[in-house]
Amino acid sequence: MSWSADKTEVKSWNEWDTLRHVIVGRADDCHIPPEEPALDAKVPEDSDMRGQWGRRPQETIDRANELLDNFAGMLEKRGLRVDRPTSIDHSVPATTPDFHTESQFGCMPPRDVLLTVGHEMLEATMSYRCRWFEYLNYRPLMQQYFNEDPKFRHESAPKPRLTDADYHPDYLSEKIGDAKRLEWAEQKFFVTTEEEPLFDAADVLRFGKDLVVQHGFTTNLKGIEWLRRHFPDHRVHTVNFPGDPYPIHIDATFTPLRPGLILNNPQRRLPEDQRKMFEGNDWEIVDSAQPAHNTPPPLCYSSTWLSMNVLVLDPKTVCVEKSEVYQAEQMDKLGMEVVEVELRDAYAFGGGLHCCTADVYRDGECEDYFP
Numbered sequence: 001m002s003w004s005a006d007k008t009e010v011k012s013w014n015e016w017d018t019l020r021h022v023i024v025g026r027a028d029d030c031h032i033p034p035e036e037p038a039l040d041a042k043v044p045e046d047s048d049m050r051g052q053w054g055r056r057p058q059e060t061i062d063r064a065n066e067l068l069d070n071f072a073g074m075l076e077k078r079g080l081r082v083d084r085p086t087s088i089d090h091s092v093p094a095t096t097p098d099f100h101t102e103s104q105f106g107c108m109p110p111r112d113v114l115l116t117v118g119h120e121m122l123e124a125t126m127s128y129r130c131r132w133f134e135y136l137n138y139r140p141l142m143q144q145y146f147n148e149d150p151k152f153r154h155e156s157a158p159k160p161r162l163t164d165a166d167y168h169p170d171y172l173s174e175k176i177g178d179a180k181r182l183e184w185a186e187q188k189f190f191v192t193t194e195e196e197p198l199f200d201a202a203d204v205l206r207f208g209k210d211l212v213v214q215h216g217f218t219t220n221l222k223g224i225e226w227l228r229r230h231f232p233d234h235r236v237h238t239v240n241f242p243g244d245p246y247p248i249h250i251d252a253t254f255t256p257l258r259p260g261l262i263l264n265n266p267q268r269r270l271p272e273d274q275r276k277m278f279e280g281n282d283w284e285i286v287d288s289a290q291p292a293h294n295t296p297p298p299l300c301y302s303s304t305w306l307s308m309n310v311l312v313l314d315p316k317t318v319c320v321e322k323s324e325v326y327q328a329e330q331m332d333k334l335g336m337e338v339v340e341v342e343l344r345d346a347y348a349f350g351g352g353l354h355c356c357t358a359d360v361y362r363d364g365e366c367e368d369y370f371p
């Protein structure tokens, strides 16, 4: 049955089939949260964000919202249905019996929290204390989909306790240095321990029957095992990108564009033994183009590699951030039609075009690309 804008249906099996219905985040009330173990390990040592916390400046929130609204409007003009989250009050401290944090994070980016696999949307455990309640921003939409789509499966992974036992104290030092971080990444020694299952949804890429999951700061091996048991009809693969000193979220590292083609960050190459599944099935893994910028924008957690954090609209069409001219040029050479989207001033809110969205519906069914 083909998609109809009048009827709600949740279904998405991969990152590239024609996108019909999507959630776009909001910058409303986003905060820079106070220090906490998992977050500190991720903030680059030379970042302007070290030691700062509080509500983000209103003018930056307004500007990010303007860009996100424009992006949503452009998608709607192309015929997509776009939903938006309802921001909770992120200034409220988050307290559980196990931890306390003075503020929360925001309702950006949805891709970190929501994992759509087929007819299911799964709320990730998350691994930062300040993001423990983030799913609440999306609950009005989840309730709506539940009411309107009889096949929709709304799932939530077990909430983690996030005590100090979840974090390796070695990562809490102010200065570790990239050389040590790279050595640890090579050894698969990350800030999160194996105390309990932890994963962020943005560590998962969907290739039909196969789910590819990055083991790093935000997703541990128990989180991957939890996903394996939760999706028994899928094959779940663990991947690592040893060239990344801050390995969180796979979508500025490994970007599938269409069946048979993946962009890989040239500084974070997939190791040889992990390439076999792709290359053995005639998938090409090509180095992505260089970012157009030498530094991220102010107060931004992410790297300049948000250049490759693109949103595929269908196997021939891709949204690329407007200033990322080298990435756009490469897409053109790879035979993709490029839709330019201005988003750089919203990067600080948690990421690029893939991050700031979550799939609700894509055409296509669950295929086996790696038989």
Ligand code: NVA
Pocket: 246, 247, 248, 249, 250, 251, 252, 301, 302, 303, 304, 305, 306, 309, 351, 352, 355
């Ligand atoms: N690890 C990533 C996160 C991007 C979504 C980075 O390069 O900053």
